[in-house]
Amino acid sequence: MRPQTNADQLHGTLDMLVLKTLAAGPQHGYGIAVRLQERSADVLQVEEGSLYPALYRMEQRGWIAASWGLSENNRRARYYRLTRAGRRQLEAETDSWKRLAGAVARVLEA
Amino acid sequence: MYPVRVLRDRLRALTRRARVVADIDEELRHHEDRLAERLAAEGLTPDEARRQARRRLGNAVALREAAYDVRGGGLVEAFFQDVRYGLRLLRRSPAFTAAALATLAVGIGANTAIFSVASGVLLRPLPYPSADRLAMVWMDNARISLREDWHSFPNYADYRAQNTTFEDVAIFNRTARTLTGEGDPDRLSGAYSSANLFDVLGVRPAQGRAYTAAEDRPGANDVVLIADGLWQRRFGGREDIVGRTIQMSGRSLRVVGVMPEDFAFPTRETEFWVPTAAPDDLRTDRGSLWLQVIGRLKPGVSVAQAQADLERVNAGILERFPQQKGYGVYVAGYRDQLVGRVRPAILVLAGAVGFVLLISCTNVANLLLARASARDRELALRAAIGAGRGRIVRQLVAESVLLGAAGGAAGLGLAWLGLSALVGAAPADLPRLEAIGIDGRVLAFAAALSVGTGFLFGLAPALQLARTNPGDVLREGARTSGGFGRSLRRAFVVAEVALAVVLLVGAGLMLRSFDRVRQVDLGFRPDHVLTARITLWGDRYDEPARVVDFFRQVLARVEARRGVAGAAGVGTVFLSPTPYSMNFSIEGRPDFPFEQRVEVPVDAVTPAYFRVMGVPLRRGRTFDDRDTSTSTPVVIINETMARMFWIDEDPIGRRIKYGSLSSRSPWLEIVGVVADTRRTGYDAPVRPETYLPHAQAPDSAMMLVVRTTSEPEAMLAAVRAAVQSVDPGMAVHGGASLESLLGEMTAARRLNTLLLSVFAGVAVLLAAIGIYGVLAYSVEQRARELSVRIALGASAPRLLRLVLAEGLATSLAGLGIGLAGAALLSRSMSSLLYGVTPTDPATFAVTAGATSLVAIAASLPPALRALRVSPVDVLKRI
Numbered sequence: 001m002r003p004q005t006n007a008d009q010l011h012g013t014l015d016m017l018v019l020k021t022l023a024a025g026p027q028h029g030y031g032i033a034v035r036l037q038e039r040s041a042d043v044l045q046v047e048e049g050s051l052y053p054a055l056y057r058m059e060q061r062g063w064i065a066a067s068w069g070l071s072e073n074n075r076r077a078r079y080y081r082l083t084r085a086g087r088r089q090l091e092a093e094t095d096s097w098k099r100l101a102g103a104v105a106r107v108l109e110a
Numbered sequence: 111m112y113p114v115r116v117l118r119d120r121l122r123a124l125t126r127r128a129r130v131v132a133d134i135d136e137e138l139r140h141h142e143d144r145l146a147e148r149l150a151a152e153g154l155t156p157d158e159a160r161r162q163a164r165r166r167l168g169n170a171v172a173l174r175e176a177a178y179d180v181r182g183g184g185l186v187e188a189f190f191q192d193v194r195y196g197l198r199l200l201r202r203s204p205a206f207t208a209a210a211l212a213t214l215a216v217g218i219g220a221n222t223a224i225f226s227v228a229s230g231v232l233l234r235p236l237p238y239p240s241a242d243r244l245a246m247v248w249m250d251n252a253r254i255s256l257r258e259d260w261h262s263f264p265n266y267a268d269y270r271a272q273n274t275t276f277e278d279v280a281i282f283n284r285t286a287r288t289l290t291g292e293g294d295p296d297r298l299s300g301a302y303s304s305a306n307l308f309d310v311l312g313v314r315p316a317q318g319r320a321y322t323a324a325e326d327r328p329g330a331n332d333v334v335l336i337a338d339g340l341w342q343r344r345f346g347g348r349e350d351i352v353g354r355t356i357q358m359s360g361r362s363l364r365v366v367g368v369m370p371e372d373f374a375f376p377t378r379e380t381e382f383w384v385p386t387a388a389p390d391d392l393r394t395d396r397g398s399l400w401l402q403v404i405g406r407l408k409p410g411v412s413v414a415q416a417q418a419d420l421e422r423v424n425a426g427i428l429e430r431f432p433q434q435k436g437y438g439v440y441v442a443g444y445r446d447q448l449v450g451r452v453r454p455a456i457l458v459l460a461g462a463v464g465f466v467l468l469i470s471c472t473n474v475a476n477l478l479l480a481r482a483s484a485r486d487r488e489l490a491l492r493a494a495i496g497a498g499r500g501r502i503v504r505q506l507v508a509e510s511v512l513l514g515a516a517g518g519a520a521g522l523g524l525a526w527l528g529l530s531a532l533v534g535a536a537p538a539d540l541p542r543l544e545a546i547g548i549d550g551r552v553l554a555f556a557a558a559l560s561v562g563t564g565f566l567f568g569l570a571p572a573l574q575l576a577r578t579n580p581g582d583v584l585r586e587g588a589r590t591s592g593g594f595g596r597s598l599r600r601a602f603v604v605a606e607v608a609l610a611v612v613l614l615v616g617a618g619l620m621l622r623s624f625d626r627v628r629q630v631d632l633g634f635r636p637d638h639v640l641t642a643r644i645t646l647w648g649d650r651y652d653e654p655a656r657v658v659d660f661f662r663q664v665l666a667r668v669e670a671r672r673g674v675a676g677a678a679g680v681g682t683v684f685l686s687p688t689p690y691s692m693n694f695s696i697e698g699r700p701d702f703p704f705e706q707r708v709e710v711p712v713d714a715v716t717p718a719y720f721r722v723m724g725v726p727l728r729r730g731r732t733f734d735d736r737d738t739s740t741s742t743p744v745v746i747i748n749e750t751m752a753r754m755f756w757i758d759e760d761p762i763g764r765r766i767k768y769g770s771l772s773s774r775s776p777w778l779e780i781v782g783v784v785a786d787t788r789r790t791g792y793d794a795p796v797r798p799e800t801y802l803p804h805a806q807a808p809d810s811a812m813m814l815v816v817r818t819t820s821e822p823e824a825m826l827a828a829v830r831a832a833v834q835s836v837d838p839g840m841a842v843h844g845g846a847s848l849e850s851l852l853g854e855m856t857a858a859r860r861l862n863t864l865l866l867s868v869f870a871g872v873a874v875l876l877a878a879i880g881i882y883g884v885l886a887y888s889v890e891q892r893a894r895e896l897s898v899r900i901a902l903g904a905s906a907p908r909l910l911r912l913v914l915a916e917g918l919a920t921s922l923a924g925l926g927i928g929l930a931g932a933a934l935l936s937r938s939m940s941s942l943l944y945g946v947t948p949t950d951p952a953t954f955a956v957t958a959g960a961t962s963l964v965a966i967a968a969s970l971p972p973a974l975r976a977l978r979v980s981p982v983d984v985l986k987r988i
Contacts, residue, residue, distance in 0.1 A: 028137075028140065029137060029140075029141050030140065030141040030144045030145065033141075034148075048138070048141060048166070048167055048173060049172065049173050049176055052134075052137070052138070052173070052176075052177045053176050053177055053179065053180050056177060056180040056181050057180055059115075060112060060115040060116050060119065060180070061112050061115075062112065062115065071140065071144075073144075073147075075140055075143065076136065076140070077137070077140045078133075078136075078137045078140075
C-alpha cells in the first residue's frame with residue numbers, strides 16, 4: 001500500500017480488506033487487487049509481494065478456499081472464495097476495526 | 111486446522127516441489143499478463159506494458175520466494191537443499207574432500223574407539239542388580255602396608271553379626287581343583303564361598319539351585335555349582351547335569367546347579383563354586399587370613415558410612431583381642447575396585463584423543479577457511495541476489511555438518527576396526543573387557559561428535575563471511591584476503607602445534623617410563639625358563655614324604671631330558687602380590703612389638719631353585735641334599751632382610767622362627783643369603799623374603815621352573831610326560847614361559863605407551879600438514895608482494911628467510927605454549943610414570959628439538975615454491 005495510509009503495517013488490515021472483497025463473490029488474485037484499488041478510489045494499491053503470501057496464509061487458516069478455474073479471458077487462474085469461517089473472521093475484524101477507528105476519531109476531535 | 115494445513119502444504123512441497131512452484135508461477139504469471147493487458151488498454155505499447163507490468167510485480171525471485179515461504183517446504187526443505195548443494199560442492203573438489211574426510215575420520219574414529227573402552231570399562235553397569243550397592247570389605251593390614259588383605263573367619267563373623275550398614279556380607283576366595291573322570295585330568299579355577307554369596311550378588315543359578323547354609327559345613331559340603339562354560343565344554347551341555355556326581359580332586363561332588371552364561375565372579379576364569387565349609391579350628395582362629403568379603407549395602411548407605419560402621423566393629427574386636435593390633439578394615443565400592451586401577455590410564459588416553467580431534471578440527475577449519483576465501487565472490491553474488499545472509503550461513507553450516515557426518519561415518523568404521531585390534535591386544539586381566547563394544551551409547555557419542563565438530567569447524571568460514579561486506583568483494587576486481595581470516599588461520603596453527611607438543615611430551619614420558627621399567631633388575635634371569643603348576647590332591651599325598659618324593663622324581667625326570675639345563679620347584683605364590691606371609695622372631699632378641707612386626711613371604715623351594723633361576727648367592731650356601739625332613743631345620747633369607755635385621759653382623763648361623771618367641775614353630779638356622787629378587791613385578795618394591803627347603807616344608811602345590819636350552823614352550827610336553835609317568839592322575843596346568851608371564855605384567859603399560867605414541871605421531875603429522883597448508887596459502891596470497899621483491903632484486907636466501915620466518919614464528923609460538931601446557935598437565939599422569947618426573951628435562955628438550963625440526967621441514971616446500979614465483983605472471987594478473 002502506498003504511504004498515504006499506514007494501515008498496511010498490520011497483516012490483519014490487509015486480511016480484512018481481502019476478505020471483504022471476497023464477500024462480494026469469488027475472485028482471483030489480480031481481480032482482488034483491481035477491486036481494492038477501484039473501491040478505495042485508487043488510495044489502496046496492494047503490492048503483489050504482500051498480497052499472495054497473505055492469500056496463502058489465509059487459505060491455510062481456512063478463511064478462504066482456492067480452486068483453479070477459467071478467468072474472464074479463458075486463461076487458467078486460481079480463484080479464492082470466502083468460507084464460513086472466513087465470514088466470521090471478517091465480522092470480527094470489521095467490528096474491532098470500527099471500534100479502533102472510532103476511538104482514533106474521538107481523540108483527534110478533542 | 112491451521113497447523114494441519116501448514117503441515118500438509120509443507121509435505122506436499124517436499125514431495126512435489128516442482129508442482130507447487132509451477133502452481134505459484136502460473137498464478138503470478140496470470141497476474142502479470144492481466145496487468146500488462148490493462149496497461150496496454152490504457153495506451154502503452156505492448157512491450158512497454160509488459161515491462162511495466164513486470165516491474166510492478168517487482169523482484170520476481172523475491173516474490174516467488176516470499177510466496178513459497180508460506181506454501182513451501184520450510185526449513186526442512188531448505189535443509190535438504192543445503193545438503194544437496196553441499197554434496198555437489200564436495201564432489202567438485204575431491205582433493206579437499208578427501209583430505210578433510212581422512213582427517214576427520216582419524217580424529218572421530220580414535221575418539222570413538224577410546225570412548226568405547228571408557229564406556230565399557232568405566233560406565234557400563236555391572237551385570238548384578240543394584241550393582242552400585244556392592245562393596246568389598248578388605249582387611250587393612252598395617253603390618254605389611256597392604257591395604258587390601260584377607261580376613262580371618264571369626265572377624266568376618268563379627269562383621270556380619272554386628273554391622274548396621276549392610277544387608278548381608280558373604281565370604282569367598284579363589285581356589286582350584288582337578289577334575290577327573292572321563293577325559294584328561296583338568297585343573298579348574300573356581301571359588302569357594304558362603305551360601306549367601308549369590309543372594310548378596312543378586313544372581314540365581316540358571317539351572318538347579320545354589321548350595322544352602324546347611325551344606326556349608328564340613329561333612330555336608332559334597333556339593334558343587336558349575337559354570338555354563340564348564341557345563342558345555344566338559345559335559346557337552348547334557349540335560350541331566352543337575353544331580354550328577356563328578357570327581358574333583360578325589361572327592362565325589364554332586365552338581366546342584368549351573369550358573370548363567372554371563373556370570374563371572376570373582377573372575378572370568380571361575381568355573382565352579384563350592385561351599386567354604388570352614389573347619390572348626392579356622393572358625394576360631396583370628397590369625398589365619400584367608401577370606402575375601404563382599405557385601406551389599408543397605409539402600410541409601412554410602413561407602414563412607416559403611417567404613418565408619420565397620421571400624422566401630424573392628425574397634426570392639428581390638429579391645430577383646432589386642433594381638434589383632436595393626437589389622438584394620440577398608441571398605442571400597444566393588445566397581446571402583448574392579449576398574450579403579452585402570453581408570454587413570456583410560457582418562458589420559460581419552461584426553462589424548464581429544465587433543466587429536468581438536469587438531470583434526472582445526473585442520474579442517476583451516477581448509478574450509480581457505481576454500482571460503484576462494485568462494486568469496488560466489489557467496490557475495492548470492493547475497494546480492496537476495497539470498498539472506500542467514501540463509502547463506504545456514505548453508506555453510508549444513509555443508510560442514512555434512513562433512514562432519516561423513517567423516518563420522520568413516521570414523522565409525524575405523525573405530526570398529528581399531529577396537530577389534532585393541533581388544534585383541536589388551537591385557538587379559540583388563541577388567542570389564544567383555545563389556546567393550548560399539549553399543550547405543552557409543553553410537554550416540556559418535557553421532558554427537560560428528561555433528562558437533564561439523565558445527566565447530568563450520569563456524570570459522572561462517573564467521574569470516576559475517577565480517578565481509580558483499581559489496582566490497584564484488585566491487586574490487588582482485589581478490590581480498592580477509593585479514594581476519596589470515597590471523598584466524600595462524601591462530602589455528604599455533605593451537606595445533608601446542609596440542610601436538612603436549613601429546614609428544616606425554617608420549618615421551620611414557621616411553622621413558624617403559625624403558626626404565628624394562629631396565630629394572632629382576633634379580634633373576636627370566637629368559638629360557640618354562641613354568642608350569644602342579645597341585646597334588648588325594649589321600650595319598652597327605653603324607654609329606656610322598657609329596658617330597660613326587661616332586662623329586664618329577665624334577666629328576668625332567669632334568670634328564672635333553673634340552674633341559676635345570677629344573678626346580680617353588681611354591682605357587684611366585685609372582686603373586688599376596689604371598690603366604692608370616693611374621694617372625696629372631697633368637698636372642700626380644701619379640702617385636704605389634705606395630706613393628708614385619709611379615710615376610712615364606713616360599714618352599716627345591717635345592718636347584720636358585721641355580722636354575724640365576725639368583726646369585728651372597729653368603730653361605732643354598733639348600734642341598736643334606737637338608738631333609740630329619741636334619742636341622744634351615745632357612746635362607748634375602749639381602750634386604752639381612753640388611754634390615756643384621757646390620758653389622760653376619761646372619762649366617764643365627765636362628766629365627768615364624769610367629770612370636772613363644773610360638774611352637776621350630777627354630778630355623780640361617781644358612782644362606784641370596785640376592786634380592788622382584789618376583790611380584792617390575793615396579794614392586796623389594797621386601798624381605800625367606801625360603802625353606804621343600805624337603806622340610808613339603809608344599810603340595812608347586813610351580814616348576816625349568817631352564818631350557820631352546821624355546822621354553824617346547825619342553826612343556828616333556829614336563830607333562832614326566833608328571834604322567836610319576837602319577838597319571840596329576841594335571842599340569844598353566845604352562846607358559848616366564849618371559850610371557852612377566853610380559854603380561856607390563857602388558858598394560860606397553861599398550862598405553864603404544865597408544866599414546868601413536869596418537870602423538872598422528873598429532874604431529876596433522877600439525878605439520880596444518881603448518882604446510884597455511885604457509886602454502888600464505889605464499890599464494892603474498893605472491894604479488896613477493897614478486898615485487900624479486901623484481902626489486904631480493905636474493906633467494908632472503909626470500910627463503912622471509913617465508914620461513916613466518917612459518918617458524920607460528921610454530922615456535924605453538925611450541926612455547928605447548929611446553930608450558932605440558933608442564934602443567936603432565937602432573938595429572940604421574941601415576942602412570944615410572945622412574946621419570948612429570949617435568950623430565952630430557953623429554954621436554956627432545957620434544958622441543960623434534961618439533962622445531964618438523965616445523966622447518968613443513969615450512970620448506972612452500973618456502974621453496976616462493977622462490978619459483980614468476981614476477982611477470984603474477985603482476986600480469988592484477
